[in-house]
Amino acid sequence: MTITHHPYYMKKINWKPWALLSPSLTAIFLLLVIPILFVIVYSFWLRAPTGAVIPAFQFGNYARFFEDLFYPSILFRTIRVSLFCVLLCLVMGYIPAYFFHRSTSRYRQALILLIMLPFWISFIIRTMSWINILGANGFLNHFLMKIGLISQPLSLLYNEAAVLMGLIQFLLPFMILNIFVSLEGIDKNLLEAARSMGCNEWQAFKEVTLPLSLPGVSAGCLLVFVLTAGTYLPPMILGGAGNEMIANLIFNRVIGTLDWPFGSAISVILLLLLGTIVWTYNRYLGINQLFKAFKGN
Amino acid sequence: MFRITGWSFIRLYTILVYVFMFLPIVVVIILSFDTQQFASFPMQGFTLKWYAELAQNQSIIQAFKSSLLLGTLAALISTTIAVPAAMAFVRYSFRGKNSLNTLLLAPIMVPEVVLGVALLLFMRWLQQPKSFAMLLLGHVMLTLPYVLLIVQARMVSINNVYEEAAKSLGANPFQTFREVTLPLLLPAVLAGILFAFTISFDNITATLFWATAEHQTVPVRIFGMLRHSISPEINALGTVMIFFTIMAPLTAALLIRYFSKNR
Numbered sequence: 309m310t311i312t313h314h315p316y317y318m319k320k321i322n323w324k325p326w327a328l329l330s331p332s333l334t335a336i337f338l339l340l341v342i343p344i345l346f347v348i349v350y351s352f353w354l355r356a357p358t359g360a361v362i363p364a365f366q367f368g369n370y371a372r373f374f375e376d377l378f379y380p381s382i383l384f385r386t387i388r389v390s391l392f393c394v395l396l397c398l399v400m401g402y403i404p405a406y407f408f409h410r411s412t413s414r415y416r417q418a419l420i421l422l423i424m425l426p427f428w429i430s431f432i433i434r435t436m437s438w439i440n441i442l443g444a445n446g447f448l449n450h451f452l453m454k455i456g457l458i459s460q461p462l463s464l465l466y467n468e469a470a471v472l473m474g475l476i477q478f479l480l481p482f483m484i485l486n487i488f489v490s491l492e493g494i495d496k497n498l499l500e501a502a503r504s505m506g507c508n509e510w511q512a513f514k515e516v517t518l519p520l521s522l523p524g525v526s527a528g529c530l531l532v533f534v535l536t537a538g539t540y541l542p543p544m545i546l547g548g549a550g551n552e553m554i555a556n557l558i559f560n561r562v563i564g565t566l567d568w569p570f571g572s573a574i575s576v577i578l579l580l581l582l583g584t585i586v587w588t589y590n591r592y593l594g595i596n597q598l599f600k601a602f603k604g605n
Numbered sequence: 606m607f608r609i610t611g612w613s614f615i616r617l618y619t620i621l622v623y624v625f626m627f628l629p630i631v632v633v634i635i636l637s638f639d640t641q642q643f644a645s646f647p648m649q650g651f652t653l654k655w656y657a658e659l660a661q662n663q664s665i666i667q668a669f670k671s672s673l674l675l676g677t678l679a680a681l682i683s684t685t686i687a688v689p690a691a692m693a694f695v696r697y698s699f700r701g702k703n704s705l706n707t708l709l710l711a712p713i714m715v716p717e718v719v720l721g722v723a724l725l726l727f728m729r730w731l732q733q734p735k736s737f738a739m740l741l742l743g744h745v746m747l748t749l750p751y752v753l754l755i756v757q758a759r760m761v762s763i764n765n766v767y768e769e770a771a772k773s774l775g776a777n778p779f780q781t782f783r784e785v786t787l788p789l790l791l792p793a794v795l796a797g798i799l800f801a802f803t804i805s806f807d808n809i810t811a812t813l814f815w816a817t818a819e820h821q822t823v824p825v826r827i828f829g830m831l832r833h834s835i836s837p838e839i840n841a842l843g844t845v846m847i848f849f850t851i852m853a854p855l856t857a858a859l860l861i862r863y864f865s866k867n868r
Contacts, residue, residue, distance in 0.1 A: 325697035328689035329705065332749065335686060336709055339746040343723035344715075346730060400622055407619040426626050428850045430807045432824045432831075433843040437629035439835045440636055447632050450646035477626060509611065538716025540810045545831060555718040555810070562722050563814065572726065575719045586714060 344579075351572035361568055369573035379557070383577065386554040389468060390536040393475045394529045400476065401483035401528065406517075408484075409491040420488070427481045435474045435541050442470050442546075466548030474542035479535055483528040490524020491517065523593065530589050534582055554578050630847060637840035655841035665842065668826040672806050675737075675822060679744035680752075680801035684794060686745075687752040692786070695760040710750045720746070721814030740815045747808060748801035755800060759793030799854060806850070 351369055354362040373379045408420050426434060441447045442464040449461040464470060494517060502512040540555040547553075552560075554574065561571035640650040659665060693699075694706055712720060724743050725735075733739065767789065771781040787794070809824040816825045823846065830839050 322697060322699060325693035325699045328693035328697075331686035332690035332709055332753070333705070335742075335745060335749065336711070339724060339742055340712060340715070340720070341708075343727035344719070346727050347719070347723045350726060400625070403615055404619045404622045407615050410615075423623065423626065425851065426630065428803060428854055429630060430824060430843075430846045430850055432807075432809050432827050433633065433846050434629065436827070436831055436835060436839065437633045437843065440632045440840070441629050443835070445643070445646055447628070447646055477629065480622070480626065534714060534716075538718055540718055540813075555716060558718045558722060559813070562725070568726060568729075571722060575722050578716060579719055582714070582716065 347572045347575050350569050351576045353569045353572075355567055355569045359566060369570045370577075372570065373573060373577060379574075382552060382554055382557050383581075385468075385551075386537055386578075387581075389471060389475070389553060390533045392472060393479065393536040394532045396472065396476050397479050397483040397532045398525065398529060401480055402487055402525070405484045405487035405491060405524075408488050423484060424481050426477065431478060432541060432545075434477055435545050438470060438474050438477070438546055439465065442473065465546065466551070468547065468551055470546040471542045471551055471553075474546045475536055475539060478542070479532045482531050482535070486528035486531065487521060487524045490521045490527075493524075494520045526589070526593055530585070533585065537582055538578065633840050633843045634847065637837055637844045639837050639840075641837065643834060643836060655837045656845075658838055659841050659845065662838075664821075665823070665826055668821050668823045671737075671820045672822040672824075675741060675744060675820075676802040676805040678741055679748050679805040680798045682741075683745045683748040683752050683801050684756075684797045687749055687756055687797065688790070688794065691753055691756040691760050692782075694757055696765065709753055712746055713750045717747075717808075717810040718814075721811040724811075725814050735815060735817045737817070737820045740812070740817070740820060743811060743815045744805045744808065747811060748804045751804055752797035752801050755797045756790065756793045759790060763789045795860060803850060803853060 350361070352365050352367065354364045354366060354368065356362050404423065408416060408423075411419070413419070439446065443449070444461045444463065444465075446464070448464060449458070452458045453461070498516050498520070499512055502516045507515060537553075538555055539553060540559060543551050543553045543556050555578070558571050558574050558578070561567045561574060636648070637655055638651050638653070639648045640652045640654075641648075690709065694702060720743070724739070724746075728735070728739055763786070767785050768781050771785045772778075776784065806822075807824065808822075809828060812822055812825055813828065816822060821829075823842075827839060827842060830836075830842075
């Protein structure tokens with residue numbers, strides 16, 4: 309194709325879409341793009357002992373992050389918790405999504421709405437609700453003591469497992485929705501074909517349904533990973549001391565010690581981590597898959 | 606054989622997932638009626654006094670007002686700018702369309718902490734103090750992508766022959782929009798406003814960066830209360846929030862149904 313046949317060169321530039329887009333683009337540039345460029349610039353600047361920020365280009369903030377094991381261990385914990393969360397959401401989400409897909413119940417629609425309902429309930433309420441369940445005088449300890457399984461309350465709160473509980477409850481609807489949308493998109497004829505060729509229920513699932521649902525699975529996994537890696541509230545409320553994730557670190561550096569350059573450098577590290585993952589995903593699977601679940605809603 | 610055992614396993618598993626999702630929420634509601642000072646099991650009795658105390662709590666009432674104002678304004682502004690953007694993406698083809706679409710959806714993928722730091726840092730550089738206006742701008746950015754997704758999805762399904770017909774009958778672009786496109790788009794616009802309101806009303810992490818002492822939202826207020834310990838009063842506030850956040854979408858769903866029936 310020669311350049312003159314390219315559609316954009318054949319007609320004059322149409323200014324209408326740009327006029328329609330300009331308010332949104334202005335907003336996103338002023339509130340997102342430029343501020344993030346500032347974060348990147350600040351991450352190379354210096355913080356004087358007086359607290360003043362000195363515009364001197366250097367890599368000191370990054371060196372400080374990787375110097376001893378404290379900061380990398382938080383990065384490592386963030387990745388570990390995110391991977392656990394992806395895995396648990398997948399294990400807990402696939403079967404309900406499959407249930408919705410195959411159910412012939414007349415309450416099917418209502419059941420789908422019901423599992424999406426927690427999505428509407430405030431994040432902080434859902435997070436703190438686990439204190440009532442896992443606390444020393446919480447529901448679970450009370451229940452276990454009542455049935456005589458334990459005689460002393462277990463300390464179930466303020467550990468990584470408690471953080472995971474809060475995270476899963478927050479993220480599971482995303483996973484279920486993504487898998488469900490993908491399952492619903494499968495051509496029913498393919499299943500019929502598999503059955504007519506002698507597959508039983510399980511074989512048909514294994515050979516047809518499961519492979520064709522993988523785009524939804526991968527979109528769900530990516531979304532869960534990205535949202536977990538940036539999470540602040542569950543480690544703060546359910547994790548307690550020693551269970552911080554990278555977002556807590558950023559918050560403490562910026563709001564707590566007002567160390568803007570170091571906080572910026574950690575933000576850039578988090579952005580690079582997630583950027584690499586999203587870029588890889590987009591390269592092989594296409595980012596559009598990710599927004600299907602939202603659009604189908 | 607497999608069919609029966611397999612399906613009943615799937616059913617039981619799904620029920621357990623529901624229990625996992627709803628048990629904590631149900632417990633919040635139950636404990637909000639407990640008479641004890643600290644929320645714990647076993648319950649000692651039934652009382653409504655925490656709700657009465659909540660109704661007296663000026664700082665919470667103030668936070669509710671801030672949240673309502675913030676959510677309403679953010680929803681209206683982001684919907685107003687998202688509707689034309691959705692039209693541009695669906696009705697026109699232009700260079701860089703896909704990249705720009707992804708850029709406008711980026712706030713979903715960028716961690717809230719980074720969004721929080723970035724805007725605060727930029728405002729500091731501009732030597733602007735934290736204010737309600739800044740909080741509002743931040744919430745517009747947070748809600749814009751969701752409204753764009755909803756409106757765009759609806760726009761795709763509206764056949765543009767109606768718009769063409771209006772234009773050929775002599776309507777100018779604005780008249781076409783007002784008389785044809787907007788009415789067809791109304792359910793999505795309402796859903797967008799509502800969704801944006803809920804996102805704004807719920808937001809905590811980014812809001813912790815942007816909120817001022819006098820403009821604390823409800824989640825920020827709850828976050829402050831949680832530093833002490835979990836009390837029946839927080840559970841009562843949680844119950845009010847649960848009720849509120851469930852009623853809002855249900856009301857909107859009914860409204861949308863009503864509007865689309867009357868068309």
